[in-house]
Amino acid sequence: MHLIKELYSLAASDRKDELLLYLKNMEEAFVNPKEHVGSENNRIDGILNYILEKAENELNTVEVKVNIPEGLHMDTFHFVIIIGNLLDNAIEAARQTDDKYLSFKMTMEKGILYMDAANI
Incomplete structure (x- = not known):
């Protein structure tokens, strides 16, 4: 959601060069990100x-554990928004701590998806 708001703001204020640069940076990040997660679900x-x-890039320590099935049957559009907001909030809070630590875990057990983000 933050990305869309930023894109809308740049477009509405007629800042074409900044908008194009923002889109280019997004494309590079999505096309060639460092792989932290490889769950077989490309959108997630x-x-x-x-x-x-x-x-x-912003924190001292980032620990990640993701174990979800390939064929996760859910609306990934809304799920991606939830993950994005959860992690954006956790990163922002972690930035304000001395340790600058983030742990993120996502697992599926018995058909229930668990997500845990900790910044302490």
């Missing part, structure tokens, strides 16, 4: 790798 991996790379 894409947003996780993008945000976790950002976290790794």
